[in-house]
Amino acid sequence: MKCFIKKSFSIAFGLVFMLLMFATVLNAAANANPSWTVDEPVIFHRELPPYDYYGAKDPTIVYYGGKYHVFYTGANQSGGWQMLYTSASTIPELKNAKRTYMSKIGESYFCAPEVFYFEPQKLWYLVYQDGTYGAAYSTTTNIADPSSWKGPQSFGISGNMGWDYFVICDDQNAYMYNTPDDGSGRLYMRKTSLSNFPKGWSAPTVAMSGVFEGAEVYKSLADGKYYLLIEDMKDGRYYELWTSSSAGGPWTQVAEKWAWRGNLTKYNSTTKWTTNVSHGELIRTGYNQKLEINDINHVDFLIQGTLSLSGDYQKLIWDLGLIRNYPGSQATSNPSATPTPADTSTPTPTRLAEPTPGPRSAFTQIEAEKYNSINSSTIETITTTNGSGLGYIESGNYLAYNKIDFGSGATSFKALVAGELTSKIELRLNGPTGTLMGALSVEATGDWNTYQEQTCNINKVTGVNDLYLVFSGPVNIDWFSFGGSAANTPIPTIPVTIPTGDLNKDGIINMADVILLAKAFGSVIGDSKYDPSYDLNNDGAINMSDVIIIASKFNTVISSPGNTPVPTPTKASTPTRVVTPTPIPSPSGTALYQLAAAKGKMFGTCVNSQWFSNSTGSTYANILKNEFGMVVAENEMKVDAIEPSQNNFNFTNGDKLVNYALSNNKKVRGHTLVWHAQLPGWMGNWSGSRDGLISAMNNHITKTMEHFKGKIAEWDVVNEACDDSGNGLRRSVWTNKIGNDFIDIAFQTARKADPNALLYYNDYNIEDMDAKSNTAYNMIKSMKERGIPIDGVGFQCHFINGMSASQLNAIEQNIKRYAAIGVKVSITELDIRMNSSENQTTGFQTQANNYKSLMEIALRNDNVTTFMVWGFTDKYSWVPGTFPGTGRALIYDDNFNPKPAYNALKEALMK
Structure with a gap:
């Protein structure tokens, strides 16, 4: 009887389902103004700080293996954008699901993901924008393991780059959509064949204009049409809807405001949490590259929402939740209308790093690669002489091993390690900054393939705990285990801790600790310069909160000769290393560059063209050698000097300067x-x-930078591109032939050519606060937000004598706003010209005051790293020839005598 009822119900349900599907086909035309129900948010900001400190954004969602898998962008506390992962069996369960930072592909900037399973290759693809390639992807065979992704990898595209890359495939081709960063309001489309994917993309074509960002395309099974959703912001944030018979267009608009605040009609939550419909994704019927949905009139739309769009864009508060354009409750399980048939192309699950169903004994050999979680973008499994282990470890990385059973007491640690350098492995309990058990000081073994067992004592630990290995420096590790004391000496059971704020362990919290903290300031877990012992409030970031903690204890004496020091664990048979206190830097001499170096600044000069022809004499040579720590060529490394005819490079003068610098x-x-x-x-x-000029520009950048690779500290990649009116970019061969994105292309090419050189945009009249400086700032801020690899801005600083207090204040205000977005400032071409009629005595003093004020601004602002004068002697200055009736702009006169400006700079540096 039960079987009959069950079978009858199945038949009835099937008939009802067929009727519903038939009705859907008959009424498949997209509703241009649906009513949307807003469910309560399920993924909130600040759930895994600092990675999502301000906002949880840009979700991509797919249902596979009984779970919803969500990848999303976090608005980072330090100003970056980084990706996270979470999963749950139902949408409501996402609210309490674990969040994981995507450390395996972690970069300072990677965001706006899209995920799908590419059946021809049997691989999961994560498509996103990043700071390395612009348009990037990673792959895995196991979507459920956030540490298994391999990337970033490049799609190999250039031109009209921008952001929000989205891929959909039909039976022949893959189509990529993205919006550029040139303010044109266009949407671009590229395509490639399935056999060539992920390479072989066509040149971009304009799919539509007058839109904003966040485009995505789906195929509706109800009517066989494709639907394109794209975000606009003419009235808050909202989504337009377009349709086509092809995944590649052309597109016809269905609705200007398909999902917007005006048709959010019902809120299924205690509070209204959004009035904006912003960057999100529809929940698909399947999980493959075709991005199919059942019916555009019956969708669950996971969006980022907020009530306010005012304030700093980086700090807007975003959360993620569903809206749906049909009556009833939200999807809670498989969104497919019909069961997914068996498919030989279904992804093959791979195991997570180590499920650990029960405790593991600390006294057995634990393979390093069998960790439970990881914080690193570089660590990889490697082949060792003993099987396999872990390599490519960097400072700040850590590994977690859950449920390690230390029994009645472990008092020593042993590991099989290899490395060419010395390093350290901290052993901590129950967190990367948890109780310090001890530390293995790893001695160099000769090379990366020579493994040795190295041992240290630890403070006695008992019972079951989570173990964290926290690394300071590179090392390869094969396995580790615990045992009894490595030396026949009593082991204290008290935990070893570093006094809060005493970073160099010299017994007092002072300026030396502040300087150490400053070097790691702004870093977060996963960054190479992040040190967990500097993260004083354990919030995952080294920031102003940590500075405040040190300030509150400044000059506090932690220990004195009469105190009993806390024992420091040491490696067996190795003498205890004495930690040398980090001294406050002091000048190594009285030259300008030496005084500046003691303050953390690089002081330098332009080398005049006469020097290259040996026309400057010995006095010039002596001043150049003795007073300056950095040099830049006046004209000899510009494009016409380096590449006078196409692909014919002349590095003679550049080599002369570089060789001089290296030898001095x-x-x-x-x-x-x-x-x-x-x-x-x-x-x-x-x-x-256009493509030819892009190729020529890239060729010049690449060959020039590769020639000088490792010898140039910072490059002016693009010079003087902003129009003097403050209205966008100046017209030039670059904008006329390539377009505004020539700047993005140049910086991306430069980063690939020399990843270690700092990359700058350099310009004049962008130093204070006006229309042109705002244009430059907004351009650079946009580049940072989109992951274009720019490190700094060069303020040329060609000033007129008699700078006002308001002008100086505006310069400092401008510097600070660059600091807020993580951009360095270099003063690159400073000179302060005087009118020929100006009284020398009073004029020189005014000039000296101006130079001094600019140096004081530089000293007050840590992001000002370089201070360059554009030549040092009036004898060879470019000023009189360029600005008739003016001159005497530099710090030495025509006879190589130091002027008051020289002494004023010294006064500022010696304070």
């Missing part, structure tokens, strides 16, 4: 790779194609 222990600035002026005729009068 000086650093070099590179000036400049891309500029609208001083171009050779073949480039400045380019008559070829």
Whole structure:
């Protein structure tokens, strides 16, 4: 009887389902103004700080293996954008699900993901934007393991880059949509064949105009049409809806405001949490590359929402939740309308790092690669002489091993390790900054393939605990285990801790600790310079909260000769290493560059063109050698000098300067790779194609930077691109032939050519607060937000004598806003010109005051790292020839005598 009822119900349900599907097909036309029900948010900001400190954004969602898998962007506390992962069996269960930082592909900038299973290759793809390639992807065979992704990898595209890359496939092709960063309001589309994916993309074409960002495309099974959703912001944040018979368009608009605040009609939560419909994804019927939904009129839409769009964009509060355009309750299980049939192309699950159903004995050999969680973007499983282990470990990385049973007491630690350098492994309980059991000081073994067992004593630990190995420096590790004391000496059972704020363990909290903290300031877990012992409030970031803690205990004496020191664990048979207190830097001499170096600044000068022809004499040479720590060529490394004819490079003068710098222990600035002026005729009068000029520009950048690779500290990648009016970019061969995205392309190419050089945008009249400086700031801020690899901005600082207090205040205000977005400032070409009629005595003093004020601003702001004068002697200054009726702009006169400005700089540096 039960079987009959069950079978009858199944038949009836099937008939009802068929009727519903038939009715759906008949009424498949998209509703242009649906009513949306807003369910309560399920993924909140600040659930895994600092990675989602301000906002949880840009979700991608897929249902597979009985779970919803969600990847999303976190608005980082330190100003970056980084991706996280979570999963749960139902949408409501996402609210309490574990959040995981995507450390395996972790970068300072990677965000806006899309996930799908690409059946032809039997791989999961995560598509996203990043700071390395712009358009990037990672792959895995196991979507449930956030540590299994391999990437970032490049799609190999350039031109009209921007953000929000979204891929959909039909039976022949893959289509990629994205919006550029040029303010054009366009949506671009590229395509490639399935056999070539993920490479072989066509040139971008304009799919539509007058839109914003966050485009995504789905195929509706109800009517066989494709639907494109794209975010706009003419009235808050909302989504437009477009349709086409093809995944590649052309597109016809269904609704300007398909999902917007005006048709959010019902809130299924205690509070209204959003009036904006922003960057989200529809829940699909399947999980493959075709991105299919059942019916555009019956969708669950996981969006980022907020009530307010005012304030700093980076700090807007976003949470994630569902809206749906149909009556009834939200999806709680498989969104597919019909069961997913068996499919030989279904992804093969792979095991997580180590499920650990029960405690593992601390006294057995534990393989390093069998961790439970990891904090690293570099660690990989490697082959060792004993099987396998872990390598590519960097400072700040850690590994977690859950439920390690230390029994009645472990008092020593042993590991099989290899490495060419010394390093340290801290052993901590129940967290990366938890109780310190001890530390293994790893001695170099000779090379990365020579493994040795190394041992240290630890403070006695008992019972079951989670073990964290926290690394300071590179090392390869094969396995580890615990045992009795490694030496026949009593082991104290009290925990070893570092007194809060005493970072260098010298017994007092003072300026030396502040300086140490400053070096790691702004870093977060996963960054190479992050040190958990500096994270004084254990919030995952080294920030102002930690500074405040040190300030509250400043000059506190932690220990004195009469106190009993806390024992420091040491490696067996190795003498205890004495920690040398970090001294407050003091000048190594009285030269300008030495005084500046003691303050953490690089002081340098432009080397005048006469020097390259040996026309400057011995006095010039002595001043250059003795007073400056960095040099830059006045004209000899500009485009026309380096590449006078296409692909014919002349590095003679550049090599002369670089070799001089290396032999005299000086650093070099590179000036400049891309500029609208001083171009050779073949480039400045380019008559070829856009792609041809991009190729020529990239070739110049790549060959120049590779030639000087490792010898140039910072490069002016793009010079003077902002229009003097403050209205966007100046017209030049670059904008006319390539478009505004030539800047993005240049910086991306430069980063690949020399990953270790700092990359700068350099310009004049962008130092204080006005229209042109706002244009430059907004451009650079946009580049940072989109992951374009820019490190700093160069303020040329060609000033007129008699700078006002308000101008100086505006310069400092400008510097601070760059600091807020993580951008360095270099003063790159400073000179302060005087009118020829100006009284020398009073004029020189005014000039000295101006130089001094600028140096004081630099000293007050840590993000000002370089201070360059554009030549040092008035004898060879460019000023009189460029600005007739003016001159005397530098710190030495025509006879190489130091002027009051020279002494004023010293006064500022010696305070």
